[in-house]
Amino acid sequence: MLVLSHHCHQPPLSSFRALKPHRCSSFLPKLHFFSRLQRFSVELQIAHGCFPLPRSSNLLFQFHPRVSIGEAGKCADRELGDENSDLADLEDLGDDSKVFKKTLQLVECAMFASVAGLAYFLSNSLAVENYFSCFFSLPIVISSIRWGIAAGRKTMVATVMLLFTLSGPVKASTYLLLHGLVGLAMGTLWRLRFNWSTSILLCTLIRAMGAVGYVLLSSFLIRENILALITINIHASLTFIFTAMGINIIPSMNAIYLIFGSLLLLNCGFFVFLLHILYSIFLSKLGLKDSLTLPSWMAKAI
Incomplete structure:
Protein backbone atom coordinates (compact mmCIF):
# COMPACT_ATOMS: atom_id res chain seq x y z
CA MET A 1 0.00 0.00 0.00
CA LEU A 93 -25.89 -10.55 -40.24
CA GLY A 94 -25.79 -8.24 -43.25
CA ASP A 95 -27.48 -9.06 -46.55
CA ASP A 96 -24.14 -9.35 -48.38
CA SER A 97 -22.34 -11.51 -45.81
CA LYS A 98 -21.38 -15.12 -46.48
CA VAL A 99 -23.04 -16.38 -43.31
CA PHE A 100 -26.36 -14.80 -44.26
CA LYS A 101 -26.23 -16.21 -47.80
CA LYS A 102 -25.36 -19.72 -46.61
CA THR A 103 -28.18 -19.60 -44.08
CA LEU A 104 -30.63 -18.37 -46.72
CA GLN A 105 -29.49 -21.11 -49.10
CA LEU A 106 -29.98 -23.78 -46.45
CA VAL A 107 -33.45 -22.49 -45.56
CA GLU A 108 -34.58 -22.32 -49.19
CA CYS A 109 -33.28 -25.80 -49.94
CA ALA A 110 -35.14 -27.18 -46.93
CA MET A 111 -38.36 -25.41 -47.94
CA PHE A 112 -38.15 -26.62 -51.56
CA ALA A 113 -37.43 -30.16 -50.41
CA SER A 114 -40.40 -30.16 -48.05
CA VAL A 115 -42.72 -28.77 -50.74
CA ALA A 116 -41.61 -31.35 -53.31
CA GLY A 117 -41.82 -34.22 -50.83
CA LEU A 118 -45.27 -33.30 -49.54
CA ALA A 119 -46.60 -32.70 -53.06
CA TYR A 120 -45.41 -36.14 -54.19
CA PHE A 121 -46.69 -37.81 -51.04
CA LEU A 122 -50.16 -36.25 -51.30
CA SER A 123 -50.36 -36.96 -55.02
CA ASN A 124 -49.66 -40.64 -54.39
CA SER A 125 -52.10 -40.75 -51.51
CA LEU A 126 -54.90 -39.13 -53.57
CA ALA A 127 -54.01 -41.03 -56.78
CA VAL A 128 -53.49 -37.82 -58.80
CA GLU A 129 -49.80 -38.34 -59.50
CA ASN A 130 -50.28 -38.31 -63.29
CA TYR A 131 -51.81 -34.82 -63.18
CA PHE A 132 -49.11 -33.14 -61.08
CA SER A 133 -46.02 -35.09 -62.15
CA CYS A 134 -44.78 -32.09 -64.17
CA PHE A 135 -44.17 -30.06 -61.00
CA PHE A 136 -42.23 -32.64 -58.98
CA SER A 137 -38.86 -31.63 -60.47
CA LEU A 138 -39.45 -27.87 -60.29
CA PRO A 139 -38.06 -27.24 -56.74
CA ILE A 140 -34.77 -28.90 -57.67
CA VAL A 141 -34.48 -26.79 -60.82
CA ILE A 142 -35.15 -23.56 -58.90
CA SER A 143 -32.55 -24.42 -56.24
CA SER A 144 -29.95 -25.21 -58.89
CA ILE A 145 -30.54 -21.96 -60.78
CA ARG A 146 -30.59 -19.74 -57.70
CA TRP A 147 -27.79 -21.24 -55.58
CA GLY A 148 -25.80 -23.58 -57.78
CA ILE A 149 -25.48 -27.26 -58.56
CA ALA A 150 -24.63 -28.23 -54.98
CA ALA A 151 -27.85 -26.65 -53.71
CA GLY A 152 -29.91 -28.60 -56.25
CA ARG A 153 -28.22 -31.82 -55.20
CA LYS A 154 -28.95 -31.05 -51.54
CA THR A 155 -32.60 -30.38 -52.35
CA MET A 156 -32.90 -33.69 -54.22
CA VAL A 157 -31.25 -35.66 -51.40
CA ALA A 158 -33.40 -33.94 -48.76
CA THR A 159 -36.58 -34.71 -50.73
CA VAL A 160 -35.61 -38.37 -51.13
CA MET A 161 -34.86 -38.67 -47.40
CA LEU A 162 -38.19 -37.04 -46.53
CA LEU A 163 -40.08 -39.44 -48.78
CA PHE A 164 -38.07 -42.32 -47.35
CA THR A 165 -39.33 -41.31 -43.91
CA LEU A 166 -42.94 -40.70 -44.96
CA SER A 167 -43.59 -43.39 -47.58
CA GLY A 168 -40.74 -45.86 -47.43
CA PRO A 169 -37.89 -46.78 -49.78
CA VAL A 170 -40.10 -47.68 -52.77
CA LYS A 171 -41.68 -44.25 -53.16
CA ALA A 172 -38.37 -42.54 -52.45
CA SER A 173 -36.63 -44.60 -55.14
CA THR A 174 -39.47 -43.93 -57.59
CA TYR A 175 -39.18 -40.19 -57.08
CA LEU A 176 -35.41 -40.33 -57.46
CA LEU A 177 -35.50 -42.31 -60.71
CA LEU A 178 -38.41 -40.56 -62.43
CA HIS A 179 -38.23 -36.98 -61.17
CA GLY A 180 -35.19 -36.26 -58.99
CA LEU A 181 -32.46 -37.10 -61.50
CA VAL A 182 -34.31 -35.28 -64.30
CA GLY A 183 -34.71 -32.15 -62.17
CA LEU A 184 -31.05 -32.20 -61.13
CA ALA A 185 -29.87 -32.68 -64.72
CA MET A 186 -32.13 -29.91 -66.03
CA GLY A 187 -31.13 -27.48 -63.27
CA THR A 188 -27.44 -28.25 -63.81
CA LEU A 189 -27.63 -27.73 -67.57
CA TRP A 190 -29.61 -24.51 -67.20
CA ARG A 191 -27.20 -23.27 -64.54
CA LEU A 192 -24.29 -23.91 -66.93
CA ARG A 193 -26.30 -22.17 -69.71
CA PHE A 194 -26.47 -25.05 -72.18
CA ASN A 195 -28.81 -24.64 -75.12
CA TRP A 196 -32.14 -26.41 -75.28
CA SER A 197 -31.06 -29.06 -77.78
CA THR A 198 -28.35 -30.42 -75.48
CA SER A 199 -30.53 -30.07 -72.41
CA ILE A 200 -33.49 -31.91 -73.96
CA LEU A 201 -31.30 -34.69 -75.32
CA LEU A 202 -29.46 -35.37 -72.04
CA CYS A 203 -32.60 -35.07 -69.91
CA THR A 204 -34.40 -37.48 -72.27
CA LEU A 205 -31.66 -40.06 -71.84
CA ILE A 206 -31.69 -39.65 -68.05
CA ARG A 207 -35.48 -39.94 -67.96
CA ALA A 208 -35.38 -43.08 -70.11
CA MET A 209 -32.72 -44.70 -67.91
CA GLY A 210 -34.74 -43.77 -64.84
CA ALA A 211 -37.84 -45.35 -66.34
CA VAL A 212 -35.95 -48.56 -67.11
CA GLY A 213 -34.54 -48.53 -63.59
CA TYR A 214 -38.06 -48.11 -62.20
CA VAL A 215 -39.27 -51.11 -64.23
CA LEU A 216 -36.37 -53.24 -63.00
CA LEU A 217 -37.00 -52.17 -59.40
CA SER A 218 -40.67 -53.03 -59.70
CA SER A 219 -39.74 -56.40 -61.23
CA PHE A 220 -37.49 -57.15 -58.30
CA LEU A 221 -40.15 -56.21 -55.78
CA ILE A 222 -43.01 -58.22 -57.28
CA ARG A 223 -40.78 -61.16 -58.34
CA GLU A 224 -41.83 -60.84 -61.97
CA ASN A 225 -39.95 -59.78 -65.10
CA ILE A 226 -42.02 -56.81 -66.20
CA LEU A 227 -39.61 -55.89 -69.02
CA ALA A 228 -40.04 -59.36 -70.56
CA LEU A 229 -43.82 -59.05 -70.30
CA ILE A 230 -43.72 -55.70 -72.09
CA THR A 231 -41.60 -57.02 -74.96
CA ILE A 232 -43.75 -60.15 -75.31
CA ASN A 233 -46.91 -58.05 -75.51
CA ILE A 234 -45.32 -55.81 -78.15
CA HIS A 235 -44.30 -58.91 -80.15
CA ALA A 236 -47.79 -60.36 -79.97
CA SER A 237 -49.39 -57.06 -80.98
CA LEU A 238 -47.13 -56.60 -84.00
CA THR A 239 -47.66 -60.21 -85.09
CA PHE A 240 -51.43 -59.74 -84.94
CA ILE A 241 -51.22 -56.47 -86.92
CA PHE A 242 -49.05 -58.05 -89.62
CA THR A 243 -51.38 -61.04 -89.85
CA ALA A 244 -54.42 -58.79 -90.17
CA MET A 245 -52.71 -56.87 -92.97
CA GLY A 246 -51.85 -60.09 -94.79
CA ILE A 247 -48.12 -59.79 -94.19
CA ASN A 248 -46.52 -63.09 -93.27
CA ILE A 249 -43.71 -61.64 -91.14
CA ILE A 250 -42.74 -62.54 -87.61
CA PRO A 251 -40.63 -59.76 -86.04
CA SER A 252 -37.48 -60.78 -84.22
CA MET A 253 -36.78 -59.89 -80.60
CA ASN A 254 -34.03 -57.46 -81.60
CA ALA A 255 -36.61 -55.52 -83.61
CA ILE A 256 -38.95 -55.60 -80.63
CA TYR A 257 -36.23 -54.18 -78.37
CA LEU A 258 -35.49 -51.48 -80.93
CA ILE A 259 -39.15 -50.53 -81.19
CA PHE A 260 -39.51 -50.52 -77.41
CA GLY A 261 -36.45 -48.28 -76.96
CA SER A 262 -37.62 -45.90 -79.68
CA LEU A 263 -41.07 -45.55 -78.15
CA LEU A 264 -39.55 -45.01 -74.71
CA LEU A 265 -37.20 -42.30 -75.95
CA LEU A 266 -40.03 -40.64 -77.87
CA ASN A 267 -42.25 -40.59 -74.79
CA CYS A 268 -39.49 -39.24 -72.55
CA GLY A 269 -38.50 -36.66 -75.18
CA PHE A 270 -42.00 -35.22 -75.38
CA PHE A 271 -42.25 -35.15 -71.60
CA VAL A 272 -38.92 -33.34 -71.19
CA PHE A 273 -39.79 -30.88 -73.95
CA LEU A 274 -43.03 -29.99 -72.18
CA LEU A 275 -41.08 -29.59 -68.93
CA HIS A 276 -38.74 -27.12 -70.62
CA ILE A 277 -41.62 -25.01 -71.89
CA LEU A 278 -43.55 -25.12 -68.62
CA TYR A 279 -40.54 -24.37 -66.41
CA SER A 280 -39.39 -21.53 -68.68
CA ILE A 281 -42.76 -19.80 -68.36
CA PHE A 282 -42.92 -20.39 -64.62
CA LEU A 283 -39.37 -19.19 -63.91
CA SER A 284 -39.86 -16.13 -66.13
CA LYS A 285 -42.88 -15.14 -64.07
CA LEU A 286 -40.76 -15.54 -60.92
CA GLY A 287 -38.19 -13.03 -62.23
CA LEU A 288 -35.47 -15.53 -63.19
CA LYS A 289 -35.64 -14.96 -66.94
CA ASP A 290 -32.10 -13.51 -67.03
CA SER A 291 -30.75 -16.78 -65.60
CA LEU A 292 -32.25 -18.84 -68.45
CA THR A 293 -30.90 -19.56 -71.90
CA LEU A 294 -34.01 -19.58 -74.05
CA PRO A 295 -34.30 -20.11 -77.79
CA SER A 296 -35.35 -17.11 -79.83
CA TRP A 297 -38.89 -18.32 -80.48
CA MET A 298 -39.46 -19.03 -76.79
CA ALA A 299 -38.03 -15.66 -75.72
CA LYS A 300 -40.36 -13.87 -78.12
CA ALA A 301 -43.35 -15.87 -76.93
CA ILE A 302 -42.66 -15.07 -73.29
Missing part, protein backbone atom coordinates in the same frame (compact mmCIF):
# COMPACT_ATOMS: atom_id res chain seq x y z
CA LEU A 2 1.15 3.47 -0.88
CA VAL A 3 1.84 5.69 2.13
CA LEU A 4 2.08 9.47 1.72
CA SER A 5 3.86 11.76 4.12
CA HIS A 6 1.87 14.25 6.23
CA HIS A 7 4.41 17.03 5.65
CA CYS A 8 3.68 19.20 2.71
CA HIS A 9 7.28 20.42 2.34
CA GLN A 10 8.53 16.88 1.40
CA PRO A 11 8.88 16.11 -2.34
CA PRO A 12 5.89 14.25 -3.74
CA LEU A 13 6.08 10.81 -5.20
CA SER A 14 6.64 10.22 -8.93
CA SER A 15 3.09 9.01 -9.39
CA PHE A 16 1.67 12.30 -8.10
CA ARG A 17 4.01 14.89 -9.55
CA ALA A 18 1.05 16.70 -10.96
CA LEU A 19 -0.18 17.49 -7.41
CA LYS A 20 0.74 20.88 -6.09
CA PRO A 21 2.44 21.03 -2.63
CA HIS A 22 0.13 23.62 -1.08
CA ARG A 23 -2.90 21.41 -1.76
CA CYS A 24 -1.34 18.24 -0.41
CA SER A 25 -2.82 18.40 3.09
CA SER A 26 -6.36 18.94 1.87
CA PHE A 27 -6.07 16.16 -0.69
CA LEU A 28 -4.66 13.46 1.62
CA PRO A 29 -7.92 11.92 2.94
CA LYS A 30 -9.44 11.77 -0.53
CA LEU A 31 -6.29 10.26 -2.00
CA HIS A 32 -6.12 7.65 0.76
CA PHE A 33 -9.74 6.60 0.14
CA PHE A 34 -9.20 6.69 -3.62
CA SER A 35 -6.15 4.38 -3.40
CA ARG A 36 -7.96 1.80 -1.25
CA LEU A 37 -11.00 1.81 -3.50
CA GLN A 38 -8.93 1.41 -6.66
CA ARG A 39 -6.85 -1.37 -5.13
CA PHE A 40 -10.00 -3.26 -4.17
CA SER A 41 -11.39 -2.81 -7.70
CA VAL A 42 -8.15 -4.01 -9.30
CA GLU A 43 -7.95 -7.10 -7.05
CA LEU A 44 -11.59 -7.96 -7.77
CA GLN A 45 -11.16 -7.68 -11.53
CA ILE A 46 -7.90 -9.61 -11.56
CA ALA A 47 -9.60 -12.41 -9.61
CA HIS A 48 -12.15 -12.70 -12.42
CA GLY A 49 -9.43 -12.70 -15.09
CA CYS A 50 -10.23 -9.37 -16.73
CA PHE A 51 -8.78 -5.89 -16.31
CA PRO A 52 -10.80 -3.49 -18.48
CA LEU A 53 -8.71 -0.37 -17.91
CA PRO A 54 -6.53 0.86 -20.80
CA ARG A 55 -2.73 0.73 -20.82
CA SER A 56 -2.37 4.43 -20.20
CA SER A 57 -3.68 4.09 -16.64
CA ASN A 58 -0.23 3.56 -15.15
CA LEU A 59 -1.19 5.43 -11.96
CA LEU A 60 -3.34 2.61 -10.63
CA PHE A 61 -0.70 -0.04 -11.20
CA GLN A 62 1.56 1.51 -8.57
CA PHE A 63 -1.05 1.03 -5.83
CA HIS A 64 -0.74 -2.73 -6.01
CA PRO A 65 2.59 -4.51 -6.55
CA ARG A 66 1.02 -7.59 -8.18
CA VAL A 67 -0.42 -5.67 -11.15
CA SER A 68 1.88 -5.13 -14.10
CA ILE A 69 1.50 -3.11 -17.24
CA GLY A 70 1.95 -6.22 -19.40
CA GLU A 71 -0.96 -8.02 -17.74
CA ALA A 72 -3.19 -5.00 -18.11
CA GLY A 73 -2.17 -4.70 -21.76
CA LYS A 74 -3.11 -8.32 -22.37
CA CYS A 75 -6.48 -7.75 -20.73
CA ALA A 76 -7.03 -4.63 -22.80
CA ASP A 77 -6.14 -6.53 -25.98
CA ARG A 78 -8.52 -9.26 -24.93
CA GLU A 79 -11.30 -6.74 -24.52
CA LEU A 80 -10.53 -5.18 -27.89
CA GLY A 81 -10.61 -8.63 -29.47
CA ASP A 82 -14.00 -9.31 -27.89
CA GLU A 83 -15.33 -6.02 -29.21
CA ASN A 84 -13.98 -6.80 -32.68
CA SER A 85 -15.58 -10.24 -32.61
CA ASP A 86 -18.89 -8.68 -31.60
CA LEU A 87 -18.61 -6.25 -34.51
CA ALA A 88 -17.77 -9.15 -36.83
CA ASP A 89 -20.83 -11.03 -35.62
CA LEU A 90 -22.97 -7.99 -36.38
CA GLU A 91 -21.42 -7.69 -39.83
CA ASP A 92 -22.18 -11.37 -40.50
Whole structure:
Protein backbone atom coordinates (compact mmCIF):
# COMPACT_ATOMS: atom_id res chain seq x y z
CA MET A 1 0.00 0.00 0.00
CA LEU A 2 1.15 3.47 -0.88
CA VAL A 3 1.84 5.69 2.13
CA LEU A 4 2.08 9.47 1.72
CA SER A 5 3.86 11.76 4.12
CA HIS A 6 1.87 14.25 6.23
CA HIS A 7 4.41 17.03 5.65
CA CYS A 8 3.68 19.20 2.71
CA HIS A 9 7.28 20.42 2.34
CA GLN A 10 8.53 16.88 1.40
CA PRO A 11 8.88 16.11 -2.34
CA PRO A 12 5.89 14.25 -3.74
CA LEU A 13 6.08 10.81 -5.20
CA SER A 14 6.64 10.22 -8.93
CA SER A 15 3.09 9.01 -9.39
CA PHE A 16 1.67 12.30 -8.10
CA ARG A 17 4.01 14.89 -9.55
CA ALA A 18 1.05 16.70 -10.96
CA LEU A 19 -0.18 17.49 -7.41
CA LYS A 20 0.74 20.88 -6.09
CA PRO A 21 2.44 21.03 -2.63
CA HIS A 22 0.13 23.62 -1.08
CA ARG A 23 -2.90 21.41 -1.76
CA CYS A 24 -1.34 18.24 -0.41
CA SER A 25 -2.82 18.40 3.09
CA SER A 26 -6.36 18.94 1.87
CA PHE A 27 -6.07 16.16 -0.69
CA LEU A 28 -4.66 13.46 1.62
CA PRO A 29 -7.92 11.92 2.94
CA LYS A 30 -9.44 11.77 -0.53
CA LEU A 31 -6.29 10.26 -2.00
CA HIS A 32 -6.12 7.65 0.76
CA PHE A 33 -9.74 6.60 0.14
CA PHE A 34 -9.20 6.69 -3.62
CA SER A 35 -6.15 4.38 -3.40
CA ARG A 36 -7.96 1.80 -1.25
CA LEU A 37 -11.00 1.81 -3.50
CA GLN A 38 -8.93 1.41 -6.66
CA ARG A 39 -6.85 -1.37 -5.13
CA PHE A 40 -10.00 -3.26 -4.17
CA SER A 41 -11.39 -2.81 -7.70
CA VAL A 42 -8.15 -4.01 -9.30
CA GLU A 43 -7.95 -7.10 -7.05
CA LEU A 44 -11.59 -7.96 -7.77
CA GLN A 45 -11.16 -7.68 -11.53
CA ILE A 46 -7.90 -9.61 -11.56
CA ALA A 47 -9.60 -12.41 -9.61
CA HIS A 48 -12.15 -12.70 -12.42
CA GLY A 49 -9.43 -12.70 -15.09
CA CYS A 50 -10.23 -9.37 -16.73
CA PHE A 51 -8.78 -5.89 -16.31
CA PRO A 52 -10.80 -3.49 -18.48
CA LEU A 53 -8.71 -0.37 -17.91
CA PRO A 54 -6.53 0.86 -20.80
CA ARG A 55 -2.73 0.73 -20.82
CA SER A 56 -2.37 4.43 -20.20
CA SER A 57 -3.68 4.09 -16.64
CA ASN A 58 -0.23 3.56 -15.15
CA LEU A 59 -1.19 5.43 -11.96
CA LEU A 60 -3.34 2.61 -10.63
CA PHE A 61 -0.70 -0.04 -11.20
CA GLN A 62 1.56 1.51 -8.57
CA PHE A 63 -1.05 1.03 -5.83
CA HIS A 64 -0.74 -2.73 -6.01
CA PRO A 65 2.59 -4.51 -6.55
CA ARG A 66 1.02 -7.59 -8.18
CA VAL A 67 -0.42 -5.67 -11.15
CA SER A 68 1.88 -5.13 -14.10
CA ILE A 69 1.50 -3.11 -17.24
CA GLY A 70 1.95 -6.22 -19.40
CA GLU A 71 -0.96 -8.02 -17.74
CA ALA A 72 -3.19 -5.00 -18.11
CA GLY A 73 -2.17 -4.70 -21.76
CA LYS A 74 -3.11 -8.32 -22.37
CA CYS A 75 -6.48 -7.75 -20.73
CA ALA A 76 -7.03 -4.63 -22.80
CA ASP A 77 -6.14 -6.53 -25.98
CA ARG A 78 -8.52 -9.26 -24.93
CA GLU A 79 -11.30 -6.74 -24.52
CA LEU A 80 -10.53 -5.18 -27.89
CA GLY A 81 -10.61 -8.63 -29.47
CA ASP A 82 -14.00 -9.31 -27.89
CA GLU A 83 -15.33 -6.02 -29.21
CA ASN A 84 -13.98 -6.80 -32.68
CA SER A 85 -15.58 -10.24 -32.61
CA ASP A 86 -18.89 -8.68 -31.60
CA LEU A 87 -18.61 -6.25 -34.51
CA ALA A 88 -17.77 -9.15 -36.83
CA ASP A 89 -20.83 -11.03 -35.62
CA LEU A 90 -22.97 -7.99 -36.38
CA GLU A 91 -21.42 -7.69 -39.83
CA ASP A 92 -22.18 -11.37 -40.50
CA LEU A 93 -25.89 -10.55 -40.24
CA GLY A 94 -25.79 -8.24 -43.25
CA ASP A 95 -27.48 -9.06 -46.55
CA ASP A 96 -24.14 -9.35 -48.38
CA SER A 97 -22.34 -11.51 -45.81
CA LYS A 98 -21.38 -15.12 -46.48
CA VAL A 99 -23.04 -16.38 -43.31
CA PHE A 100 -26.36 -14.80 -44.26
CA LYS A 101 -26.23 -16.21 -47.80
CA LYS A 102 -25.36 -19.72 -46.61
CA THR A 103 -28.18 -19.60 -44.08
CA LEU A 104 -30.63 -18.37 -46.72
CA GLN A 105 -29.49 -21.11 -49.10
CA LEU A 106 -29.98 -23.78 -46.45
CA VAL A 107 -33.45 -22.49 -45.56
CA GLU A 108 -34.58 -22.32 -49.19
CA CYS A 109 -33.28 -25.80 -49.94
CA ALA A 110 -35.14 -27.18 -46.93
CA MET A 111 -38.36 -25.41 -47.94
CA PHE A 112 -38.15 -26.62 -51.56
CA ALA A 113 -37.43 -30.16 -50.41
CA SER A 114 -40.40 -30.16 -48.05
CA VAL A 115 -42.72 -28.77 -50.74
CA ALA A 116 -41.61 -31.35 -53.31
CA GLY A 117 -41.82 -34.22 -50.83
CA LEU A 118 -45.27 -33.30 -49.54
CA ALA A 119 -46.60 -32.70 -53.06
CA TYR A 120 -45.41 -36.14 -54.19
CA PHE A 121 -46.69 -37.81 -51.04
CA LEU A 122 -50.16 -36.25 -51.30
CA SER A 123 -50.36 -36.96 -55.02
CA ASN A 124 -49.66 -40.64 -54.39
CA SER A 125 -52.10 -40.75 -51.51
CA LEU A 126 -54.90 -39.13 -53.57
CA ALA A 127 -54.01 -41.03 -56.78
CA VAL A 128 -53.49 -37.82 -58.80
CA GLU A 129 -49.80 -38.34 -59.50
CA ASN A 130 -50.28 -38.31 -63.29
CA TYR A 131 -51.81 -34.82 -63.18
CA PHE A 132 -49.11 -33.14 -61.08
CA SER A 133 -46.02 -35.09 -62.15
CA CYS A 134 -44.78 -32.09 -64.17
CA PHE A 135 -44.17 -30.06 -61.00
CA PHE A 136 -42.23 -32.64 -58.98
CA SER A 137 -38.86 -31.63 -60.47
CA LEU A 138 -39.45 -27.87 -60.29
CA PRO A 139 -38.06 -27.24 -56.74
CA ILE A 140 -34.77 -28.90 -57.67
CA VAL A 141 -34.48 -26.79 -60.82
CA ILE A 142 -35.15 -23.56 -58.90
CA SER A 143 -32.55 -24.42 -56.24
CA SER A 144 -29.95 -25.21 -58.89
CA ILE A 145 -30.54 -21.96 -60.78
CA ARG A 146 -30.59 -19.74 -57.70
CA TRP A 147 -27.79 -21.24 -55.58
CA GLY A 148 -25.80 -23.58 -57.78
CA ILE A 149 -25.48 -27.26 -58.56
CA ALA A 150 -24.63 -28.23 -54.98
CA ALA A 151 -27.85 -26.65 -53.71
CA GLY A 152 -29.91 -28.60 -56.25
CA ARG A 153 -28.22 -31.82 -55.20
CA LYS A 154 -28.95 -31.05 -51.54
CA THR A 155 -32.60 -30.38 -52.35
CA MET A 156 -32.90 -33.69 -54.22
CA VAL A 157 -31.25 -35.66 -51.40
CA ALA A 158 -33.40 -33.94 -48.76
CA THR A 159 -36.58 -34.71 -50.73
CA VAL A 160 -35.61 -38.37 -51.13
CA MET A 161 -34.86 -38.67 -47.40
CA LEU A 162 -38.19 -37.04 -46.53
CA LEU A 163 -40.08 -39.44 -48.78
CA PHE A 164 -38.07 -42.32 -47.35
CA THR A 165 -39.33 -41.31 -43.91
CA LEU A 166 -42.94 -40.70 -44.96
CA SER A 167 -43.59 -43.39 -47.58
CA GLY A 168 -40.74 -45.86 -47.43
CA PRO A 169 -37.89 -46.78 -49.78
CA VAL A 170 -40.10 -47.68 -52.77
CA LYS A 171 -41.68 -44.25 -53.16
CA ALA A 172 -38.37 -42.54 -52.45
CA SER A 173 -36.63 -44.60 -55.14
CA THR A 174 -39.47 -43.93 -57.59
CA TYR A 175 -39.18 -40.19 -57.08
CA LEU A 176 -35.41 -40.33 -57.46
CA LEU A 177 -35.50 -42.31 -60.71
CA LEU A 178 -38.41 -40.56 -62.43
CA HIS A 179 -38.23 -36.98 -61.17
CA GLY A 180 -35.19 -36.26 -58.99
CA LEU A 181 -32.46 -37.10 -61.50
CA VAL A 182 -34.31 -35.28 -64.30
CA GLY A 183 -34.71 -32.15 -62.17
CA LEU A 184 -31.05 -32.20 -61.13
CA ALA A 185 -29.87 -32.68 -64.72
CA MET A 186 -32.13 -29.91 -66.03
CA GLY A 187 -31.13 -27.48 -63.27
CA THR A 188 -27.44 -28.25 -63.81
CA LEU A 189 -27.63 -27.73 -67.57
CA TRP A 190 -29.61 -24.51 -67.20
CA ARG A 191 -27.20 -23.27 -64.54
CA LEU A 192 -24.29 -23.91 -66.93
CA ARG A 193 -26.30 -22.17 -69.71
CA PHE A 194 -26.47 -25.05 -72.18
CA ASN A 195 -28.81 -24.64 -75.12
CA TRP A 196 -32.14 -26.41 -75.28
CA SER A 197 -31.06 -29.06 -77.78
CA THR A 198 -28.35 -30.42 -75.48
CA SER A 199 -30.53 -30.07 -72.41
CA ILE A 200 -33.49 -31.91 -73.96
CA LEU A 201 -31.30 -34.69 -75.32
CA LEU A 202 -29.46 -35.37 -72.04
CA CYS A 203 -32.60 -35.07 -69.91
CA THR A 204 -34.40 -37.48 -72.27
CA LEU A 205 -31.66 -40.06 -71.84
CA ILE A 206 -31.69 -39.65 -68.05
CA ARG A 207 -35.48 -39.94 -67.96
CA ALA A 208 -35.38 -43.08 -70.11
CA MET A 209 -32.72 -44.70 -67.91
CA GLY A 210 -34.74 -43.77 -64.84
CA ALA A 211 -37.84 -45.35 -66.34
CA VAL A 212 -35.95 -48.56 -67.11
CA GLY A 213 -34.54 -48.53 -63.59
CA TYR A 214 -38.06 -48.11 -62.20
CA VAL A 215 -39.27 -51.11 -64.23
CA LEU A 216 -36.37 -53.24 -63.00
CA LEU A 217 -37.00 -52.17 -59.40
CA SER A 218 -40.67 -53.03 -59.70
CA SER A 219 -39.74 -56.40 -61.23
CA PHE A 220 -37.49 -57.15 -58.30
CA LEU A 221 -40.15 -56.21 -55.78
CA ILE A 222 -43.01 -58.22 -57.28
CA ARG A 223 -40.78 -61.16 -58.34
CA GLU A 224 -41.83 -60.84 -61.97
CA ASN A 225 -39.95 -59.78 -65.10
CA ILE A 226 -42.02 -56.81 -66.20
CA LEU A 227 -39.61 -55.89 -69.02
CA ALA A 228 -40.04 -59.36 -70.56
CA LEU A 229 -43.82 -59.05 -70.30
CA ILE A 230 -43.72 -55.70 -72.09
CA THR A 231 -41.60 -57.02 -74.96
CA ILE A 232 -43.75 -60.15 -75.31
CA ASN A 233 -46.91 -58.05 -75.51
CA ILE A 234 -45.32 -55.81 -78.15
CA HIS A 235 -44.30 -58.91 -80.15
CA ALA A 236 -47.79 -60.36 -79.97
CA SER A 237 -49.39 -57.06 -80.98
CA LEU A 238 -47.13 -56.60 -84.00
CA THR A 239 -47.66 -60.21 -85.09
CA PHE A 240 -51.43 -59.74 -84.94
CA ILE A 241 -51.22 -56.47 -86.92
CA PHE A 242 -49.05 -58.05 -89.62
CA THR A 243 -51.38 -61.04 -89.85
CA ALA A 244 -54.42 -58.79 -90.17
CA MET A 245 -52.71 -56.87 -92.97
CA GLY A 246 -51.85 -60.09 -94.79
CA ILE A 247 -48.12 -59.79 -94.19
CA ASN A 248 -46.52 -63.09 -93.27
CA ILE A 249 -43.71 -61.64 -91.14
CA ILE A 250 -42.74 -62.54 -87.61
CA PRO A 251 -40.63 -59.76 -86.04
CA SER A 252 -37.48 -60.78 -84.22
CA MET A 253 -36.78 -59.89 -80.60
CA ASN A 254 -34.03 -57.46 -81.60
CA ALA A 255 -36.61 -55.52 -83.61
CA ILE A 256 -38.95 -55.60 -80.63
CA TYR A 257 -36.23 -54.18 -78.37
CA LEU A 258 -35.49 -51.48 -80.93
CA ILE A 259 -39.15 -50.53 -81.19
CA PHE A 260 -39.51 -50.52 -77.41
CA GLY A 261 -36.45 -48.28 -76.96
CA SER A 262 -37.62 -45.90 -79.68
CA LEU A 263 -41.07 -45.55 -78.15
CA LEU A 264 -39.55 -45.01 -74.71
CA LEU A 265 -37.20 -42.30 -75.95
CA LEU A 266 -40.03 -40.64 -77.87
CA ASN A 267 -42.25 -40.59 -74.79
CA CYS A 268 -39.49 -39.24 -72.55
CA GLY A 269 -38.50 -36.66 -75.18
CA PHE A 270 -42.00 -35.22 -75.38
CA PHE A 271 -42.25 -35.15 -71.60
CA VAL A 272 -38.92 -33.34 -71.19
CA PHE A 273 -39.79 -30.88 -73.95
CA LEU A 274 -43.03 -29.99 -72.18
CA LEU A 275 -41.08 -29.59 -68.93
CA HIS A 276 -38.74 -27.12 -70.62
CA ILE A 277 -41.62 -25.01 -71.89
CA LEU A 278 -43.55 -25.12 -68.62
CA TYR A 279 -40.54 -24.37 -66.41
CA SER A 280 -39.39 -21.53 -68.68
CA ILE A 281 -42.76 -19.80 -68.36
CA PHE A 282 -42.92 -20.39 -64.62
CA LEU A 283 -39.37 -19.19 -63.91
CA SER A 284 -39.86 -16.13 -66.13
CA LYS A 285 -42.88 -15.14 -64.07
CA LEU A 286 -40.76 -15.54 -60.92
CA GLY A 287 -38.19 -13.03 -62.23
CA LEU A 288 -35.47 -15.53 -63.19
CA LYS A 289 -35.64 -14.96 -66.94
CA ASP A 290 -32.10 -13.51 -67.03
CA SER A 291 -30.75 -16.78 -65.60
CA LEU A 292 -32.25 -18.84 -68.45
CA THR A 293 -30.90 -19.56 -71.90
CA LEU A 294 -34.01 -19.58 -74.05
CA PRO A 295 -34.30 -20.11 -77.79
CA SER A 296 -35.35 -17.11 -79.83
CA TRP A 297 -38.89 -18.32 -80.48
CA MET A 298 -39.46 -19.03 -76.79
CA ALA A 299 -38.03 -15.66 -75.72
CA LYS A 300 -40.36 -13.87 -78.12
CA ALA A 301 -43.35 -15.87 -76.93
CA ILE A 302 -42.66 -15.07 -73.29
